[in-house]
């Protein structure tokens with residue numbers, strides 16, 4: 001991103017073979033070559049050469065409709081780095097076209113310290129009223145309400161959520177050899193504002209597995225939403241703050257949001273310095289830490305008689321290449337049955353602010369996934385990213401599918417609680 005061509009070089013390897021087309025949710029939704037990776041790569045190459053202006057309506061239209069899910073990367077035999085090219089192209093477009101007002105407003109409300117804490121407080125109050133669940137539906141307001149309702153903790157005794165007498169149970173003991181390994185937790189903005197119960201579950205489940213999770217003051221939003229919107233300078237400023245806040249230690253930095261983890265693992269490229277590279281090398285998804293270096297998997301929990309559809313977040317599976325570790329987590333819960341869902345690895349249509357900015361395409365992509373989920377009849381759809389949890393949760397509610405979206409560590413947390421591993 002800081003190199004001479006800003007990421008466009010990642011597109012050089014494309015040989016137009018078209019293997020990526022069937023992996024692209026937007027191409028599958030429209031059948032239009034310009035909504036495919038191959039078509040977009042041609043547009044982006046034209047942009048870099050100067051043959052296509054950054055203001056060209058067709059260029060902007062088709063790149064705006066790209067989810068940035070990177071589902072096209074693992075299937076590409078030539079190793080095209082589509083995501084790097086897309087960020088470079090979006091950065092060029094943003095330089096000549098203002099970021100849409102709605103995106104600016106959302107970024108300001110969700111990621112600005114001071115502002116976001118008030119916004120999240122109101123959101124939590126609204127969520128606690130129960131209204132969002134009642135108003136969930138397909139319209140703009142209904143979908144937004146469904147997204148908010150989907151952030152609620154699963155602690156209602158349904159679908160494997162085990163009730164606890166204590167609000168903040170703590171692990172009775174680590175079940176791994178002492179001394180504990182220290183890990184620093186990244187809290188993020190949306191995760192901290194609406195999914196703090198997932199942070200609690202992360203801390204507890206890691207403690208059972210021999211980690212002591214430490215807080216890091218001074219950390220800020222990871223910058224992923226900004227980078228995806230083409231606001232590279234803002235993303236860099238946030239990255240620099242985080243690199244300084246987490247310091248130069250060796251401890252792993254644990255992240256439970258796939259979108260945040262994907263960008264944080266790229267801070268070295270984003271900032272182009274050695275300190276940021278060292279930071280990036282420490283970043284681990286929570287499922288990577290729980291699975292362990294030897295992939296032995298987490299300590300087993302109590303049985304949960306649950307049918308679970310795992311929906312791997314694009315930014316975990318495609319961007320970070322973390323595929324096996326979440327399966328190790330599910331394997332540590334006896335009786336839990338993973339329900340196969342065709343096309344589970346395809347994007348849900350959330351893609352950061354995409355669900356707000358491109359609602360038509362976002363819902364088209366989501367509805368294809370929902371139909372497959374309806375047939376699979378899981379009780380829980382597990383996914384490790386806040387945007388996916390909200391998008392899929394809202395979709396399940398709007399489509400009248402009786403399943404809940406939950407983070408994988410919430411399920412492990414339930415299994416540990418049921419096994420008496422917390423007091």
Ligand code: SF4
Pocket residue numbers: 013014015016017018019020021037038041072075076077078079080
């Ligand atoms: S991106 Fe890869 S898979 Fe797609 S057309 Fe180019 S070379 Fe083929």
Ligand code: SF4
Pocket residue numbers: 023024025026027035036037040065066067068069070071072073082347
């Ligand atoms: S990033 Fe996703 S939506 Fe965009 S071209 Fe690749 S597969 Fe299609």
